[in-house]
Amino acid sequence: MESLGIYYYWTFAVLLMVGLYAVIAKQNLIKKLIGLSLFQAAVFLLYITMGKLEGGTTPIVTEAQANALFSNPLPQVLILTAIVVGISTLALGLGIVIRIKEEYDTIEEDEIQEIDKR
Amino acid sequence: MTAFHSHLPVLQVIVPMLTAPLVILLNQKRLPWAVATTASLCAFAIAVTLTMSVMAGQKIQYSLGAWPAPWGIELAVDAFSALMLLVVTGASSVALLAGAQSLDRDIEDHRQPLFYAAWLLALSGLVGILVTADAFNIFVFMEISSLASYVLISGGTDKRALPSVFKYLMMGTIGATFYLIGVGLIYMMTGTLNLADMTFRVEDVADQTPILLAAGFITVGLALKGAIFPLHAWLPNAYTHAPNMVTVFLAACATKVAIYVLFRFDFIVFQPNLVGHDFQLTLFLLPLSILAILVGSSVAMFEPQLKRLLAWSSIAQIGYITLGVSFLNVTGITASLLHVFNHSLAKGALFLVMACLGMRIAQLRIDNIAGIAKKMPWTMAAFVLAGLSLIGVPGTAGFISKWYLITAAFESGTMGIAIVVIILISSLMAVVYIWRIVETAYFRQPEGDSEITEAPLPLLVMTWVIVLMNIYFGFVPGVPIELATGAAQLLHGQIP
Numbered sequence: 356m357e358s359l360g361i362y363y364y365w366t367f368a369v370l371l372m373v374g375l376y377a378v379i380a381k382q383n384l385i386k387k388l389i390g391l392s393l394f395q396a397a398v399f400l401l402y403i404t405m406g407k408l409e410g411g412t413t414p415i416v417t418e419a420q421a422n423a424l425f426s427n428p429l430p431q432v433l434i435l436t437a438i439v440v441g442i443s444t445l446a447l448g449l450g451i452v453i454r455i456k457e458e459y460d461t462i463e464e465d466e467i468q469e470i471d472k473r
Numbered sequence: 474m475t476a477f478h479s480h481l482p483v484l485q486v487i488v489p490m491l492t493a494p495l496v497i498l499l500n501q502k503r504l505p506w507a508v509a510t511t512a513s514l515c516a517f518a519i520a521v522t523l524t525m526s527v528m529a530g531q532k533i534q535y536s537l538g539a540w541p542a543p544w545g546i547e548l549a550v551d552a553f554s555a556l557m558l559l560v561v562t563g564a565s566s567v568a569l570l571a572g573a574q575s576l577d578r579d580i581e582d583h584r585q586p587l588f589y590a591a592w593l594l595a596l597s598g599l600v601g602i603l604v605t606a607d608a609f610n611i612f613v614f615m616e617i618s619s620l621a622s623y624v625l626i627s628g629g630t631d632k633r634a635l636p637s638v639f640k641y642l643m644m645g646t647i648g649a650t651f652y653l654i655g656v657g658l659i660y661m662m663t664g665t666l667n668l669a670d671m672t673f674r675v676e677d678v679a680d681q682t683p684i685l686l687a688a689g690f691i692t693v694g695l696a697l698k699g700a701i702f703p704l705h706a707w708l709p710n711a712y713t714h715a716p717n718m719v720t721v722f723l724a725a726c727a728t729k730v731a732i733y734v735l736f737r738f739d740f741i742v743f744q745p746n747l748v749g750h751d752f753q754l755t756l757f758l759l760p761l762s763i764l765a766i767l768v769g770s771s772v773a774m775f776e777p778q779l780k781r782l783l784a785w786s787s788i789a790q791i792g793y794i795t796l797g798v799s800f801l802n803v804t805g806i807t808a809s810l811l812h813v814f815n816h817s818l819a820k821g822a823l824f825l826v827m828a829c830l831g832m833r834i835a836q837l838r839i840d841n842i843a844g845i846a847k848k849m850p851w852t853m854a855a856f857v858l859a860g861l862s863l864i865g866v867p868g869t870a871g872f873i874s875k876w877y878l879i880t881a882a883f884e885s886g887t888m889g890i891a892i893v894v895i896i897l898i899s900s901l902m903a904v905v906y907i908w909r910i911v912e913t914a915y916f917r918q919p920e921g922d923s924e925i926t927e928a929p930l931p932l933l934v935m936t937w938v939i940v941l942m943n944i945y946f947g948f949v950p951g952v953p954i955e956l957a958t959g960a961a962q963l964l965h966g967q968i969p
Contacts, residue, residue, distance in 0.1 A: 378643055391646055398653050405661045430660070433609055437653060440616040444646050447620055451627060451639050458632040467636050 363404040370397035384455065384462045388448045395441040399434050406430035478522075482535040482548040482604050485519045485558070486614075488512055490597035493590040500586060503573070509589040510569040513596060517566045520558040520600075527555040528955065534606075542606075543670040549606040552959030556810060557603045557726075557733050560817045564725035565596045567821065571935030572718035575828045579629040579716035588628050592722070595621035599730050608656045608666045611734055612649060615698070618730070619645045622723055629716035637710035644697055644707045648731075651694025658687035659742075668741060675746040688743045688750065692757065695738070698731035701758075701795055702765030705788045712784035717828035720780060724787055724824050725817040732794060732813070736806075740964040751801050758799035763895055765792030770902035774909070779830070779837040782906060783823055786863065789899060790816045796892070797878050800885045806961035807954070808877035814953045815862070815870040818943050822859035825936040826852055829928035839910065844919030849927050853914045855940045860907035862943040865900055870946040873954070875900070 370393055377390025411426035452462055459467050492512035499505045526533055527550060535548040550558070569592070580588045598618025602611050623645075627638040660666060662683050663674035675684055693704075700708040708728070712720050743750045769789025776782040790812070797809030827837060829852040834841050846853040862869035879896060882889035927933065946953060 375647070378647065384639060387643060391643060394647065395650055398650055398657065401654065402657050405657065427664075430657075433660075436609075436613055440613065440620075440649075443620055444616070444642065447623060448639070448642055451623070451635055451642065454627070455635045455639065458635060464636075471633055471636065 363400070367397050367401045367404070370394075370400065382464045384452045384464065385449075387464075388445060388452070391448070392441065392445055395437070395444075399438060399441075402430040402434040402437070478526075479535070481519050481523055482533060482550055483537065485516060485523065485604055486597050486601045488515050488519065488597075489593040489600070493593040493597070496590045496593060497586050500583075502582065502585075505586040505589040506569070506573050506576070509593055510566070512593055513562065513566045513569050516596065516600060517559075517562040520555070520562040523550050524555040524559055524956070526550075527552055527959075528952075543665055543667050546610055547606040547667055547669075548604045549669075550604055551963055552956045553733070553737070553810070553963060554603045556814060556953065556956040556960060557730065558600060560814055561596070561599045561603065561726040561730065564722055564817060564821055565592070567825075567935055567939060568718045568722040568725075571825060571932045572721070572828065573931065574929045575718050575832060575932060576716060578832070579718070584628070588625070591621045591624040591628070594618075595625060595722075599726060602730050602734060606668050608659070608668060608671065608738075610666075612653055612656060615649055615652070615731070615734070618727070619649065619698075622719075622727060625719045625723070626711050626715040628719070629714070631714045633710070634714035637707070637714050641707040641711045644704070648694045648697030648704075651690045651697070652734075653694075655687040655689075655691035655694065658683045658690070668737065671742050672745060675742060678746075681747065684743075685747060688739070688747060691738050692735065692754075695731050695735040699728045699735060700788060700791055701732075702761050702768065702788060702792060705765070705791075708788060709781050709784040712787070713778060713781040717780075717824070717831045721821055721824040721828060724784070725821040728787070728791060729794070729813050729817065732791070736798060736809075736964060755799045755801060758795045762792045762796035762799060763892070765789060766796065766895065766899045770899045770906070773906045774902055776906075777839045779839060779842070779910065780824075780827055782839075782910075783820065783827065786903065786906065787816075787820060789903075790820065790863075793874070793878060793896075796896075797881060800881045800889075801965075802881060802884055803958070803961050803965045804877060804884055805881035806964055807957045808874055808881050810957035810960050811877055811950075811953055812874035814957070815874045815943075815946065818870050818939060818946065819859055819862040822855065822936060822939040822943060823863065825932070825939060826856040826859065829855075829932055829936060832928050832932065833925045839913055840920075842910070842914050843917035844914070845925065846915040847919070848925040851933055852928050852936070853911075855933075855936045856914070857911055858940045859943060860911065862947070864903045864907060868944065868947045870943045870950070872947055873950045 374390045374394030374397060378387050378394065381387050381390060406427040408424055408426050411424045414425040414428050456462050459470055461467060489512050492508060496505045496508050499508060523533060533550040536542060537546045595618050598614045598621060601614030605611055605614065623638050623642050627634045659671060662678045663671055665671050665674050678684060697704045712724055739754055766789045769785050769792060773782050773785040776785060794809045794812050797805045797812060830842060831837055862871040865871040865875035879893050882892040
């Protein structure tokens with residue numbers, strides 16, 4: 356039962372693998388990008404859970420709660436940056452898919468490879 | 474040290490980064506190029522100044538926003554980063570100086586400001602990775618440089634660049650995310666992101682399993698970014714279909730910067746703290762390096778597409794770089810770092826020759842260059858000399874690093890002799906694939922008489938500058954050897 360207690364890590368691991376599977380196994384480029392986003396979202400969750408303490412409060416020091424248990428705010432700040440990076444990657448990826456659609460008239464990886472071989 | 478001087482580490486990143494949005498606003502012909510080139514040259518000048526300070530024995534550290542080190546972000550330049558800074562800013566400056574005409578062919582006029590802005594962002598990302606001493610900052614800069622280089626690669630007219638860059642984007646993002654997971658696991662256990670601080674704190678961690686996991690994630694993630702065999706799948710097509718000048722820039726430095734982070738993490742954070750990590754690293758890198766050298770060279774021997782041939786040769790050369798490190802002795806690490814420098818010179822020159830050829834022939838296939846040496850004698854002479862440096866003939870830069878590599882192999886005992894044999898075999902393979910091109914260009918009869926003339930002068934001059942540097946550093950290798958040895962001692966000092 357101990358392993359169930361850390362369900363948040365299981366969420367991370369499962370989400371990570373679902374994303375990776377989609378990136379590797381799917382032929383459709385948009386589905387690959389969805390997989391990539393899931394893959395990155397899993398890591399966001401890993402970071403966010405690591406900052407949380409059971410019973411921890413907002414890390415604002417006042418006189419009333421100078422010795423309270425504080426959650427660590429830094430991982431959330433870090434992951435905010437990583438979310439921005441993730442969005443940029445997704446946007447650029449979608450932009451490339453649009454260009455591929457214009458040039459090749461398909462977004463299936465195997466069909467693109469067929470066209471390139473000719 | 475003047476006040477200005479002490480700000481150089483941060484200026485190294487800021488100059489190209491802040492010039493990038495400026496370049497977008499310029500819509501006169503040639504102006505974006507001129508400004509981007511100036512910014513790149515400034516970055517190169519800063520890199521040279523920093524290197525001179527490092528070689529004079531100064532310790533260069535900079536606290537961003539004056540926050541002291543473990544809390545704030547620290548920038549630090551040592552011999553290792555100085556060597557890499559020279560390579561990266563040098564490659565960018567040379568490619569830009571040489572590439573105005575070549576890029577005019579590949580990039581439409583109205584998109585040039587955006588293209589040069591992306592170029593500067595790629596440059597600032599790459600130098601950012603090198604100057605920062607903060608693990609998370611490395612991730613951010615890595616993604617800045619990667620996103621910008623995806624744009625650079627797909628910026629040309631070749632439509633096959635698009636699927637290649639999509640693949641690169643997928644694999645690059647997975648690599649960076651793996652790195653992020655690794656950094657997260659370390660942060661979870663130590664509560665620090667500063668590399669130097671991490672070294673001490675990892676020591677006190679009671680349960681080493683998450684650190685071991687982090688080492689795995691970081692090594693694999695960076696191996697993906699650095700195209701270490703067998704994670705190189707994105708590289709050949711991305712290099713082949715990119716605009717020629719982008720290939721010059723990225724081939725000379727993009728993968729090497731990822732390898733820089735890999736070495737830094739493995740030697741500075743993991744080696745001193747993880748039991749048996751040095752052995753695991755050898756076990757991981759040695760077989761892969763040997764495979765990379767053999768497979769890369771073999772494929773290059775039979776490849777008809779010239780740029781893809783050189784890309785496969787790059788995979789083999791990355792094999793040499795990782796091979797040196799896997800010996801785990803100072804000579805081996807020195808050999809690796811020297812090879813980073815010398816291979817950038819040789820491969821940079823070879824890809825510049827490809828850009829010269831690309832100005833005159835449409836398809837860079839081996840059949841199309843038959844007899845071209847009569848029409849473009851200077852270009853092909855440059856190819857021969859740069860090829861010799863790639864092979865490692867005495868008197869060229871390539872020889873110096875191969876010499877160190879072989880010395881290191883002998884130092885590592887009986888197994889080393891087998892490795893020396895492999896290095897020799899693969900050098901012979903390099904002779905074969907370089908010779909194939911030379912033979913076709915010099916001795917085959919041209920098919921049909923087209924009016925091919927010598928490449929444009931700026932391009933040719935820069936190509937020759939790099940070729941002559943290959944020879945110069947073959948005879949006077951003092952500076953790179955001093956930097957590489959300093960860096961190797963720095964890294965090796967961490968091995969218990």
